[in-house]
Amino acid sequence: xxxxxxxxxxxxxxxxxxxxxxxxxxxxxxxxxxxxxxxxxxxxxxxxxxxxxxxxxxxxxxxxxxxxxxxxxxxxxxxxxxxxxxxxxxxxxxxxxxxxxxxxxxxxxxxxxxxxxxxxxxxxxxxxxxxxxxxxxxxxxxxxxxxxxxxxxxxxxxxxxxxxxxxxxxxxxxxxxxxxxxxxxxxxxxxxxxxxxxxxxxxxxxxxxxxxxxxxxxxxxxxxxxxxxxxxxxxxxxxxxxxxxxxxxxxxxxxxxxxxxxxxxxxxxxxxxxxxxxxxxxxxxx
Amino acid sequence: xxxxxxxxxxxxxxxxxxxxxxxxxxxxxxxxxxxxxxxxxxxxxxxxxxxxxxxxxxxxxxxxxxxxxxxxxxxxxxxxxxxxxxxxxxxxxxxxxxxxxxxxxxxxxxxxxxxxxxxxxxxxxxxxxxxxxxxxxxxxxxxxxxxxxxxxxxxxxxxxxxxxxxxxxxxxxxxxxxxxxxxxxxxxxxxxxxxxxxxxxxxxxxxxxxxxxxxxxxxxxxxxxxxxxxxxxxxxxxxxxxxxxxxxxxxxxxxxxxxxxxxxxxxxxxxxxxxxxxxxxxxxxxxxx
Numbered sequence: 001x002x003x004x005x006x007x008x009x010x011x012x013x014x015x016x017x018x019x020x021x022x023x024x025x026x027x028x029x030x031x032x033x034x035x036x037x038x039x040x041x042x043x044x045x046x047x048x049x050x051x052x053x054x055x056x057x058x059x060x061x062x063x064x065x066x067x068x069x070x071x072x073x074x075x076x077x078x079x080x081x082x083x084x085x086x087x088x089x090x091x092x093x094x095x096x097x098x099x100x101x102x103x104x105x106x107x108x109x110x111x112x113x114x115x116x117x118x119x120x121x122x123x124x125x126x127x128x129x130x131x132x133x134x135x136x137x138x139x140x141x142x143x144x145x146x147x148x149x150x151x152x153x154x155x156x157x158x159x160x161x162x163x164x165x166x167x168x169x170x171x172x173x174x175x176x177x178x179x180x181x182x183x184x185x186x187x188x189x190x191x192x193x194x195x196x197x198x199x200x201x202x203x204x205x206x207x208x209x210x211x212x213x214x215x216x217x218x219x220x221x222x223x224x225x226x227x228x229x230x231x232x233x234x235x236x237x238x239x240x241x242x243x244x245x246x247x248x249x250x251x252x253x254x255x256x257x258x259x260x261x262x263x264x265x266x267x268x269x270x271x272x273x274x275x276x277x278x279x280x281x282x283x284x285x286x
Numbered sequence: 287x288x289x290x291x292x293x294x295x296x297x298x299x300x301x302x303x304x305x306x307x308x309x310x311x312x313x314x315x316x317x318x319x320x321x322x323x324x325x326x327x328x329x330x331x332x333x334x335x336x337x338x339x340x341x342x343x344x345x346x347x348x349x350x351x352x353x354x355x356x357x358x359x360x361x362x363x364x365x366x367x368x369x370x371x372x373x374x375x376x377x378x379x380x381x382x383x384x385x386x387x388x389x390x391x392x393x394x395x396x397x398x399x400x401x402x403x404x405x406x407x408x409x410x411x412x413x414x415x416x417x418x419x420x421x422x423x424x425x426x427x428x429x430x431x432x433x434x435x436x437x438x439x440x441x442x443x444x445x446x447x448x449x450x451x452x453x454x455x456x457x458x459x460x461x462x463x464x465x466x467x468x469x470x471x472x473x474x475x476x477x478x479x480x481x482x483x484x485x486x487x488x489x490x491x492x493x494x495x496x497x498x499x500x501x502x503x504x505x506x507x508x509x510x511x512x513x514x515x516x517x518x519x520x521x522x523x524x525x526x527x528x529x530x531x532x533x534x535x536x537x538x539x540x541x542x543x544x545x546x547x548x549x550x551x552x553x554x555x556x557x558x559x560x561x562x563x564x565x566x567x568x569x570x571x572x573x574x575x
Contacts, residue, residue, distance in 0.1 A: 003382065030407070033410040096305050125528045126321070129321065166309070265406060
């Protein structure tokens with residue numbers, strides 16, 4: 001049954017087979033996508049026509065690699081701009097929310113806490129359309145009553161940032177709260193007794209203690225923003241983010257340049273994820 | 287610190303509270319109130335807008351709408367169930383059967399695809415399964431198929447795709463709980479002659495129920511609200527409800543109709559999660575931790 005108990009050979013073998021099939025299921029789509037990024041063919045499919053790096057570095061005319069593909073490069077750049085803003089904003093507000101819910105007492109705290117968790121159970125599509133409807137209503141209001149044209153309230157960069165921020169902040173709040181919960185507040189008292197002021201305590205004691213979780217939350221927020229599709233779909237303007245741009249290409253059929261992008265994305269996210277995991281573990285033990 | 291100086295303005299509270307309140311009201315509460323309001327708003331023949339039940343009436347009048355809705359709900363429950371059935375033995379293997387040394391490695395291995403965007407994962411399956419895809423090519427070469435078959439664009443493939451894209455959200459919370467299950471409990475039951483099925487039913491499942499609940503809620507939510515997978519892998523003649531919403535909002539530009547659909551989807555997801563929590567006697571706050 002478990003590793004300390006005797007098991008029949010057939011049981012062990014069957015279980016191992018199941019796990020092997022599971023991992024093949026898990027990785028085959030990713031591996032095949034990565035391999036076909038190097039296929040010297042106009043289509044992302046077999047047969048294998050030889051190794052090429054054209055889908056990364058090709059200058060055309062028939063094979064345009066990712067590093068010369070303006071439309072995709074632009075959408076990658078847009079996604080990075082969105083992800084940096086979302087990551088910074090959601091980590092900042094998430095840290096404040098963690099302090100608010102862990103260290104402050106106020107009326108209706110439970111209601112606010114529940115609201116803070118709500119984005120976890122609101123489908124991303126619904127968040128997207130609600131924010132679209134609301135910002136549109138606010139924009140119209142300002143235009144009618146005050147004669148302002150609030151550009152940032154129509155679909156585009158800022159709306160995408162707001163939309164992603166609205167649910168990613170829940171994740172950063174929970175990540176940072178989890179660590180703040182374990183914080184020993186006598187450390188703060190000790191610092192006060194030694195003459196530190198509020199700001200110094202916050203900066204040298206509490207935030208220092210929280211740093212691993214803040215860094216981790218920022219990394220998670222970046223990745224979640226970078227790959228978000230559902231909420232972004234309704235808020236995006238003419239500057240498409242990478243997932244939206246890729247979606248249009250996948251839907252309409254495309255060259256293996258998508259595989260090259262996938263190769264870079266999988267490599268990049270794996271490195272960030274593994275670094276985050278190892279980094280987090282090491283700091284927790286220290 | 288708190289309550290020690292009740293009459294002074296608590297600056298720290300104001301600094302922490304303001305951005306959080308702005309976030310929750312401007313981006314969560316008000317937008318959803320606007321969604322609710324829009325769903326009850328309609329424009330009459332003369333272009334005047336006012337209160338109406340028409341948007342919801344449309345949903346019940348047109349069978350295609352409520353059928354899509356029911357189909358999406360049932361498939362989401364079905365997918366969540368399949369995901370659970372696969373995740374239990376996998377998590378059990380990682381936490382209790384695999385050698386202690388390889389546990390961390392296996393966990394990371396399971397986590398990596400979870401970080402890759404849903405679009406890339408679906409794209410991978412499209413490369414494998416389509417008519418000119420990799421699997422067809424192998425099957426034809428091996429002589430199992432005489433001609434390639436289209437394996438995409440049907441409900442079975444769509445269910446598999448949904449299982450694939452959401453599975454990790456079940457595995458992660460269950461691993462978290464199963465790790466803390468004391469092996470001695472299982473050993474004791476085994477020594478007392480319990481069968482494997484009894485151990486699963488009486489010890490393992492009850493113990494990991496909190497993990498199962500958090501996983502199920504997240505998976506159900508993701509599947510119900512997913513757009514990419516049903517759109518790219520599902521059959522062309524049956525829609526997912528999110529596609530219906532997208533069509534109303536973006537293609538027909540009927541925001542009132544889209545709002546009504548959106549609100550119905552939100553209601554459905556809240557209702558099913560509420561019932562699931564009540565049935566298993568779990569608390570929402572504990573479950574999402």
